[in-house]
Amino acid sequence: MSTVRVHGASKSFGRTKALDNVDLEAGPGVTGLLGPNGAGKTTLLRIIATVLAPDRGQVTLLGRDPSRPDERTAIRERLGYLPQDAGFHRGFTVFEFIDYVAILKQMTERRARHDEVRRVVALTGLESVSAKRIRALSGGMRRRVGLAQAMLGDPALLVLDEPTVGLDPEQRLRFREMISHAGEGRTVVMSSHQTEDITALCSRIAVIHQGQARFTGTPAELTAQAAGRVWTDTQRSPAALAAWRTGEGAYRNVGDPPAGAELIPPTLEDAYLLLMGEPELEVSHS
Template structure:
C-alpha cells in the first residue's frame, strides 16, 4: 500500500496559503516530512487524518479515496497529533481500554489482550496503573502511540513527536517508531533534522506550503558531496560573508562562528571542504540553493 498525494492546496480564511500544489508519493516504511514551524506540516497531517478538507487535490491510500471515503480511512488510521489531551485522574489502563471500546473492540478478552500487548510494545506495562497526570512527557507520547496503534493501522501519522522530550525519552521514543515502520506507512512530521536522519528511508522538505525536495536522506546527502564548505570566523565578519557567498548556516563554536557555504568550488581562502550531512541538505533547500537540476538528481538517486 502506498499513499499518493496529488496537487493538494489549502488556504485559510485569514489569507495564509498553508499548502500549495503539494504532491508526494509515500511508500511503506518511515517517511519524514521536514520543515520549520509554520511550513504547512500540521495542515497536511490534519488533512491526511480526515480532520479538515483541502481546497483542491486528491489523496489516495492504496485504493481508498481519502477525501471521499473518510470512514474507510479512519478504520486503518493511527494519528498522534502534536498536542493531545488526556484525563489526568484516569489511569493509563482505564483510558486505553476506553479508547479500545471506541475503536470497536467490544469483546472483553480480546480487548484485554490487545491493550496488554500495546502496553508492552510501548514499554508502559509497569506504569499502566499509574495516573496519566503523573506521566512524563515521553511516557505520554508513548501512551499516545499505544492509542494510535489500536486496530493495527496501515497508516500512522505522528506530528512533532519528540518536541520537548529529554534526550533519554527521545531515544526510547525513536526506537519505538523505528519498529513500527517495519509493517506500515509511518509519517514523521518534524522540524528536528536529527529525527529524520536517524529514522527515515524517504523524506520531503516543506516550507511555506511548498515541497522543496523529495528524496532519500542518504541520496540527498550524497548529492551535496563537494559542494559544502566551512570557515570558522568572527561574528562581526558574518554580514560580509553573507554578501559574498551562499551561506546556508552559521552557528557558534567555542565562542566563534562556524559558517557553512554552498558552492560548486572553493569559495575563497580560509574555506575548507566538509562532509555534508542532512542538516546541510535542509538549509540548502530552505535557502534556495537546490535548483531543479539538483532536485532531479536527488530524486533519481533516491529511486535507485
C-alpha cells in the same frame, strides 16, 4: 506500492494558504516531513489522517478515497494517528485512556479490547505505569501513551505529528527505536523539525516550507545537494548563509565557498539549511 498518495493538495484557512499544490507518496517504511514551524506539515498530516479534507487535489490512502464516507471509515479502521498536541483525559489512567480510544476504534468486545490495550501497553513499555493517572506522568511517558493509542489495532498506516518534540535525548532515542520498529512492515508518515530524527529514521523525506513541498526524495539525495557547499575555516565566512563555531573551535560554513576553501562532507542539516535559505534553489524530485 504507495500507501499514501497525495496529488496537488491545497488547503486554506481563510486567507492563509496552509498547503499549496503539494504532492507526496509514501510506502512501507518511515517517511518524514521536515520543515520549520508553520510550514504546513501538520495540515498535510491531518489530511493524511482523514481529519481534514483538502480544498483541492486528490488523496488516496491504503488504496481508498477518503472523500467518500464509506471508504473513509474503512481507511480509519487501518489508521493510527498521533496528533501534535495529543490531549488526554487527565483523570484517566493510562489503561483507561487507551481503552477509551480503543472504543472509538470500534473495539466493542470488552475482553478482546482489553487484550489489545495490554498488547500496546507492553509494546510501548508502559506496563509499570498502566494503572497510573495520566496527569501524574512525565511528558515523555505521555508521548508514549499517545503512541500506544496510535498502535491500537496494528494499523497499516501510522501518522505521527512531531512524535519526538519535547523529549529528552534518552527518551528520543527510545522513541526512535519504537518508531523504527513500527515502520517494519507498515507505512509510517511522521513530521519533525529535528533533522537528526529524520536522518535516523526515514527512508524518504519531504521538505515542506510555506505550504509547498520543496524537496521529495531520500535523505542521501537531499544531503548530496549540499556537496561542495560546506567548508571549515578559522572564521565565519562572509559568503556563508549560515556559520557556527564547532566544538573543535573551527567555523563550519554553509553556502557558496570561496576559492581554496577546505570542503567537508555535508550533513542532512546542511542541505536543509541551504534549502530553507534559498527559495529560488532548484530542487530535484525523485
